[in-house]
Amino acid sequence: MHWLKQWKASSSSTKPGVMHLAIVVLWLAGVGYAGYYFTAQRLVVFDPERVLLSLSAQDISSMAIASLGTKNAQSKGVIYHFVDNECRCNTYSEKHVKSLNKQAESDLYDVVTINLSLDNAPDFITSTPATLVLGEENELMYFGPYAQGAFCNQSTNTIGLVMKNYQQGFNAQLINHQAQGCYCQRKQPLST
Template identity: 35%
Template sequence: MLLVIWTATLLVAVLVAANSKVKYFDPKNVLHQSALSLSFDKSLVDALSKLNLDLAGSVIHFQQGDCFCQAIAQSHINSVEKLAENKQFKNIIINVDEHKSLIRFIPSVPAVAVIDKANKLRYFGPYSSGMFCNQGDGLVEPFIKNWQTAATGATIISQSQGCYCNLSEL
């Protein structure tokens, strides 16, 4: 009986600790409000273009040095990078610590953007949702796999919960 109580207590403690790390990707709804603008897609691509990067046909990985969730999601990030390479996309890694002007677009990290070969934003948001941000919960993969599918605008995911480091808190 003591073993059952100990196991149950340990399980509850693990669940409480895990839930304390779950955060909203866009906790202040700044991205959500910005994405309502018809010019958001172009504004983000223009801001990235100022970094003198060749953006057409790229997957842009936004990171921040002190983000614990970056380590948690690293295997998923690696699989997204491999998928991008297989689909002839360039992988570009941007550390937001070095490009603070981008923080107005990026509420949390790890985050990712897909820019198609016509230089149009197709996806922007988290890699995935859920506590461990793993491949089974991936949000970005369909936008890399099906980049040729006609789209009228980008898909912006702002209302996701998972392991994210909110940039406004750093």
């Protein structure tokens, strides 16, 4: 307690000078720059080689059907999750995947997870984690990442919106190639 009285006595008579304010400003600027730098390091373009620009929705659904097969006859569609066990970004999409799987189950969609380090996958998979949603007639509804941003969290639920719109008769056939977030590029070269 004695030290507290001394500190109060000494601090009440000492006012912050220009040097103190300069140090605080420099410290805040340094913290801001470090935050920006480390966030920018996490932001990667989902399709850096622009492979997906040359593909149509029909191309992607045809390639998916050729390499992955078709959906179950009783289901209303299929959701493919593409992951790579070595990708650190999978942890950010776990809640989103669980939420999508719950929605898929209630909407009678098949759910298939493909691990790129173990399974063969179509060449159009440019980065992971990614998802492909095909509708009742195996038509493309959505292909791309789960979300965008440094932590790729569930706040932008584009896939849920696409699925809801599909149930109401509208299919955007969305290929989300411009997203920036936490993604791991595929290791093998792609052919188009």
